[in-house]
Amino acid sequence: MMETIESKEQLLEQFSEWISYVKKLEGYGEDVWNEEIAEGKWSLRELVSHMMLWDKYFFETAIEKIYKEETLTLQHQDFNEFNDKAMEYGKKTSIRQLIDQTIDYREQIIQHIRKLPEESYLASYGAEEPFRLPQYLKDFIWHDQGHMSQLDHFIQRHSH
Numbered sequence: 184m185m186e187t188i189e190s191k192e193q194l195l196e197q198f199s200e201w202i203s204y205v206k207k208l209e210g211y212g213e214d215v216w217n218e219e220i221a222e223g224k225w226s227l228r229e230l231v232s233h234m235m236l237w238d239k240y241f242f243e244t245a246i247e248k249i250y251k252e253e254t255l256t257l258q259h260q261d262f263n264e265f266n267d268k269a270m271e272y273g274k275k276t277s278i279r280q281l282i283d284q285t286i287d288y289r290e291q292i293i294q295h296i297r298k299l300p301e302e303s304y305l306a307s308y309g310a311e312e313p314f315r316l317p318q319y320l321k322d323f324i325w326h327d328q329g330h331m332s333q334l335d336h337f338i339q340r341h342s343h
Contacts, residue, residue: 194320201327205285220337231281232273238288250295255308
């Protein structure tokens, strides 16, 4: 059986689902945003901050650099440390700002990747653990979907 290779457009389509998802969360108040999405898990606010800051990080260190034909500044991150910082950021940032930044970074990533010529999109960047855009999109779509299914359960508890 042949593995279907998703086109750039299909991947970007899936990658943009997080934007409409976050827009649906806009209607909830502070109390819901500050609640843990599941016992011992992050609050909604921290989770959205976590997703947004990974987008910001990859946009600034990889996607924008590829687009401008500059050297990538992507470095291996200590996930726990990165996520702790994201939690702190989420706690002190307004819901409005978190939503705006989430949509902004995700849209920037999508627009920049969309404009890339095919050879730039398919190229490998960096020698050690090369960065490839199709793989990046697949990894983060998987990451998005994991968090969105967690959030589905959370939202069901809050819908009337």
